[in-house]
Amino acid sequence: MRTKTYYQLVRDVLARNIETGRLPAGTRLYTAAVADRLGISRPPAKRAIEMLASEGLLSALPKQGYQVGGPDIGATAVRENLHLLDLDLSMMTNQSSTPLAPRWGEVHDRLKGQLLNVIPFGTYQISESAVAETYGVSRTVAHEALARLDAEGIVRKSRTSHWTAGPLSVRMLDEAQEIRILLEPAALVQAGPDMSREELLAIRAALRNAAADGPALSIPRLAELETALHVTCLATLKNRKLHDLLIRLQLDHIVNELFRRHVTTPDDRDMIAEHSLVIDHLLIGDFTGAGESLRYHLHEDHQRTRARLKVLSLFREPQIAPWLSPLN
C-alpha cells in the first residue's frame, strides 16, 4: 500500500522539479494552472502548493498565487505557461490511463483481492470505517472503493445498509464463464495474428515442461500457465474495453488456487493438454481453430472449477481481514 497521500505525491513531484530547476525560481504558480498542467483536480494541487509554501519552497505573492522560491528572491515573478515547461512527471505516471490512479483505485484493488479469497467460504460484512483505518484513507475514499466493487457485483448493500460480500456462488461463476465463453475465443481470433512467435514458443515450452514434470502443478506454476493463455495471449487485443472486461471476469483461478491450498492438488493433465491445443493452433496460424480450442478449454475448466468450489463450500476461511466479519 502506498503510504503517501495523493497530495503528498503531487507535492513531491513539484518539489523534485523545483530541485532540478525544471520549475525555475520565480515561476508563478496558480492552483488552476498547476492542476491543469499535471492533469489532476484542483484540491490536491492546492494542498500540495500550500504544503510547499509552508516548507518555504514556495512563497505567497501579495495579491494571488505563489512563486517558486522565497519572497526575497531577486527574480521578478513571471506568469509562465506551465505547459511550455519540460516538467518531469514520471513519478505520477503508472500503467493506468490517468496520470495517477485515483486514491480509491489502489484500495479497490486490495479489497478485491482479499474479498475474492474469502467469499468462496461464506458471507461477510464489511466495515467501511475499518477499511479506511486499515488503508489509512478517508471514509470517502473507502466508500468510493466499495461503491466500485458494488458496480462490479462483488459487494452489495444489505437491507440494513451494511456492505456485505459473498458467497461466491456457482451462479456468479456460471455467469462470468458464460460471458467468457462467448467473447474470449472471438478475442483470441482477433489477437492471434499479432502475437509474437517467440512468445508462443516460450509458452509451448513451458507447457511441455509442465507435462513432463508430472500431473500436478504448484500454485505459481499454475498461475504462470493461466496467465500465459488468458492474459498474455490477449495482450495484443486492440479493443481495450473487451480486454479489460475479459480480465475482470477471470474468477476461476481464485477457486483453483484455494482448492490447492485447502484441499488437494488435482491432476492437471487435462488442463495442460487443453492449453497446448490452443497454443499449437496459434503456432500454425489457425486462429479459428485456436478460438474453438479455447472455447472447449473454457467449458471443461468451468466444470472442474464448479466441482472444486463445491468442495470448498465445506470449509470456513482460515483467517480474514480486520475489516471483515463473518455473517452466519
Place this chain on the structure above:
Amino acid sequence: MMRTGKTPALRVIIRSEMIGQPIIDRARVELPFPIVFETIDSLESLRRVVQQPESYDVYHQWHTVDLMWTARAIQPIELSRLGNGNAVLARARRPLGNYPFAGIFVQPDGRLGSAHSSHVAIMPVAQGVDCFGYNPALREKIGDDEPESWGWLLDSRLRGRVALLADPVLGMIEAALATEAAEGLRYNNVANLSIDEIDMVVDGLILRKKKGHFKGFWSNSDESVRLARRGGVLIQSMFGPTVQRLRREGIPLRIASAIEGGRGWHTDLCISRDTKGERLDAAYAYLDWWLSGFPGAAVSRQGYYSILPETARGYLSIDEWDYWYGGKPASQTLLDGDAQPTIREGDVRDGGSYYERMAGVRVWNAFMDEHTYLTHRWQEFLSA
C-alpha cells in the same frame, strides 16, 4: 496407530443413525482384524475425509460422492475383488430402483458416470425413504380426509406445533417440498436449487417463523424425541431410529407417505485414497461383509433396506421379511434395530412394502451446488 498383534486396525468413520450397536458388535466378532469405529455425525466427518485421507480407511458416506471424488479423497473400488461384486452389478443393471448406482462408475477418462465399468467410487449398501412423522391427534385440526402432504409442515392450522431438522442439507430439501406443496412453487430441480429458488423457500420460512409457526429444530435423535415428548409438536421431520424410540415410549406416531413422495437416500462405503497393503485387504473384507447379509438384515430392522435384499433375507425370519419388506401385518412381536420388542403382533408398516415405499421417492438427498449460499440463508432462518 492401534495395533493388535500384527494386523493393523481398520479405521472406519460412521454415522450414528446408520449403524447400531448390533452391527458394530457383530463386525468385531466376524471379521478377522481389529476395527476402530469413529462416530462423526456432522459435516465434520466429510471435512476430515477430504483433508486427512490418511486418517481413515473406510467412510460410511451419503450424498457426497462428487465432493470426495473431486477432492481425490477416495480410491476406486474394484468390483472383481468383492465376493458379491457380480450381484451388485446385476442389481445396478435393473432399470427400476438403480438410482444409488447412478454416477458412481469410474469412466476411462477418470471421471464418474453411469456407464457400467469395473470400478466404482462408492459401494451402496443400504437405502431408504424418509418422510415426516405426526401425532394422529393432528387430524383434529386437519380433518380425517386430507391426504398426507408435505404442505402440512407449513399449514397455518398447525402453527406452533411444527418442528424441522436443523441440518441445512436435508432441511432445505424438506422445506422445498413443503413450500412446493403449500404454495405451488415449482423448481427446475428440487435436489439442486438455484439461488432464486433458495431465496423463495427461505423467505417464506422466515415469515412463518416470525409468526411462531415452528416449535423447534432438531439436530439429533435425542432432540427430536424431546420435541415429540413435550407434546407441543404434532408434526416433524423424522429419521428411522427416532420413530422406533418414540414407539417404544408409547407416543402415538404415524410416518407419513406424503402424496408428493418422500426424500430418498442411500448410504455407501468408500475407501481412502491412502489405504493400502493389509489395510486395503481389510477394507475390501469389510465391504464384502456389508454385502453378505447380516448388516443388511440389521439395517432392515432399523427401517432401512439392504441394497441386496436377497442376501439380507437369509438373516431375517419369514415374519421379519414379511413385515419389513412385504408390508404385511406382523404375525408376532418383532425386535427393532436396538433389539427391543417394539413391533407388536398385527402392526403394519406405514407406507407398505419395500417396492411401494421406494417407488414413492420424490427426491434423493443431495449436496447442492449452491451449498454456501444455502447454508447462509438457512442460518438466517434458524436465527430469525
